[in-house]
Amino acid sequence: MAQFYDKRDVVEKYDNDIDEYPDIIHKSIMEFVIKQNKDSEDVQKYDLMLDAGCGSGRSTTMFSKDFKKIIGFDISSEQIRIAKAKNISENIEFVEAKESHMPALDSTVDLITCGFAIQYMDVVKFVQECKRVLKPTGCVVIYAFETSDILPVGKSISAMPALISFINEMKHWSKDHYPPDFEYFCRYENVFQKVSGISKSRENDLEADMFISLADLKAIILAVPGHGMYVNWMKENKNRDTLQELGDEIKTTWGMKNVDDADIKMQMKVSIFTIILTQL
Numbered sequence: 001m002a003q004f005y006d007k008r009d010v011v012e013k014y015d016n017d018i019d020e021y022p023d024i025i026h027k028s029i030m031e032f033v034i035k036q037n038k039d040s041e042d043v044q045k046y047d048l049m050l051d052a053g054c055g056s057g058r059s060t061t062m063f064s065k066d067f068k069k070i071i072g073f074d075i076s077s078e079q080i081r082i083a084k085a086k087n088i089s090e091n092i093e094f095v096e097a098k099e100s101h102m103p104a105l106d107s108t109v110d111l112i113t114c115g116f117a118i119q120y121m122d123v124v125k126f127v128q129e130c131k132r133v134l135k136p137t138g139c140v141v142i143y144a145f146e147t148s149d150i151l152p153v154g155k156s157i158s159a160m161p162a163l164i165s166f167i168n169e170m171k172h173w174s175k176d177h178y179p180p181d182f183e184y185f186c187r188y189e190n191v192f193q194k195v196s197g198i199s200k201s202r203e204n205d206l207e208a209d210m211f212i213s214l215a216d217l218k219a220i221i222l223a224v225p226g227h228g229m230y231v232n233w234m235k236e237n238k239n240r241d242t243l244q245e246l247g248d249e250i251k252t253t254w255g256m257k258n259v260d261d262a263d264i265k266m267q268m269k270v271s272i273f274t275i276i277l278t279q280l
């Protein structure tokens with residue numbers, strides 16, 4: 001399933017079209033790490049963080065100031081090539097590796113993050129490796145987010161009904177055609193069920209705003225491999241341009257039928273969902 005991220009065009013598209021992640025992700029994860037280490041001396045920097053399925057390093061770099069060393073690892077050589085080319089932090093290293101062989105010695109890691117990637121991995125092997133590499137106070141934060149509302153900037157006319165029906169179709173399609181997307185659309189509920197032998201909890205209350213254009217939204221949808229496959233499948237098999245339909249419906253809702261996609265600025269509210277694993 002992860003082989004899509006080995007295709008240069010897919011990887012470059014994903015890297016170009018996916019936005020920076022909201023700050024609150026970094027902030028809340030570090031608050032949790034600090035809580036985990038509350039009995040330690042005043043720590044300025046933690047030793048080691050791993051970012052599992054790091055892609056081009058978008059999420060890895062958010063933590064550069066918090067750890068002495070960070071290793072982002074990914075199964076895809078293309079993703080690692082891009083991550084290395086973009087890397088400007090001396091304490092961050094990017095390596096090709098998978099969840100079943102994490103690039104760290106036993107009991108050395110303070111934090112393992114896994115953003116938008118657990119759906120491609122073997123959860124049992126992932127947990128086994130987390131248990132091996134984590135320090136006793138170490139923790140794992142698996143996270144992703146989904147859109148909870150879309151509004152034109154400065155107005156409160158929600159176009160969420162249009163997006164929900166698009167997402168529901170995509171979710172329904174992905175169940176049989178692309179299971180990783182289905183796991184994501186289920187907010188990692190199945191992933192959570194599969195985790196055992198380690199303390200687990202969920203955090204579903206985090207929210208953030210992202211500001212993008214309608215053109216960006218369409219590009220992001222196409223850049224995610226499973227989402228893009230769905231749009232293309234609908235075109236080829238049902239003769240429907242579902243992305244065009246979505247765009248038209250959003251524009252109609254907002255009374256912006258003749259406005260260019262790039263000029264439609266919107267506030268996208270996102271709901272962040274996390275799974276937290278700890279040794280304690």
Ligand SMILES: C[S@@+](CC[C@H](N)C(=O)[O-])C[C@H]1O[C@@H](n2cnc3c(N)ncnc32)[C@H](O)[C@@H]1O
Nearest residue numbers: 002005053054055074075076098099115117120
């Ligand atoms: C949706 S991208 C997320 C990238 C990055 N975490 C981010 O948030 O931008 C998913 C990544 O998981 C990687 N991946 C898939 N299966 C993997 C595995 N078994 N081990 C490590 N990485 C994997 C893919 O190559 C891809 O780069």
